[in-house]
Amino acid sequence: PHKKEVLVKYSGGNPTNHFQGQIRFHGSDFSLEILNTSRQDGQLYEYSVSRGRVEEVQQIQLKVYEPVSHPSIQILSRELANGSCSIALNCTAERGDEVSYSWGSQDGGTSGPCSGNSSFLHLSYPLWNTSSACVCTAANPVSSRAVAFHPSRCSHE
Numbered sequence: 001p002h003k004k005e006v007l008v009k010y011s012g013g014n015p016t017n018h019f020q021g022q023i024r025f026h027g028s029d030f031s032l033e034i035l036n037t038s039r040q041d042g043q044l045y046e047y048s049v050s051r052g053r054v055e056e057v058q059q060i061q062l063k064v065y066e067p068v069s070h071p072s073i074q075i076l077s078r079e080l081a082n083g084s085c086s087i088a089l090n091c092t093a094e095r096g097d098e099v100s101y102s103w104g105s106q107d108g109g110t111s112g113p114c115s116g117n118s119s120f121l122h123l124s125y126p127l128w129n130t131s132s133a134c135v136c137t138a139a140n141p142v143s144s145r146a147v148a149f150h151p152s153r154c155s156h157e
Contacts, residue, residue, distance in 0.1 A: 070147065085125055102137050
């Protein structure tokens with residue numbers, strides 16, 4: 001035997017909410033709002049409509065994601081040689097589900113020395129050009145946060 005919990009039953013134009021305070025049913029568009037969402041809400045839901053002898057069933061998989069926290073940039077290595085500076089950077093966010101990382105320039109460009117699609121970036125620039133910043137973006141399906149790295153004269157700041 002297969003058991004299901006009925007969240008809302010709509011019959012004769014009247015909704016019956018079996019989880020008052022936990023969910024809200026909107027009769028105007030038949031949407032269901034989960035209040036105070038938690039990880040346990042990430043599961044398979046089923047929506048069924050019965051008309052006489054025919055029943056239509058649709059299943060919806062809900063995923064719950066923790067938003068991404070503000071990322072930080074760590075300098076892994078730094079090397080000064082031949083008038084240029086080489087720096088290895090790592091960008092990480094402490095919290096968040098299914099986080100992806102990307103690098104770009106402060107002006108929004110996605111090519112050039114600041115471009116990358118991982119948490120790591122190897123940056124090499126001439127010592128006289130320390131004005132442009134690289135931006136790391138940590139993102140997931142529900143949020144996005146960014147932090148900038150401003151190159152300085154290959155110092156240990």
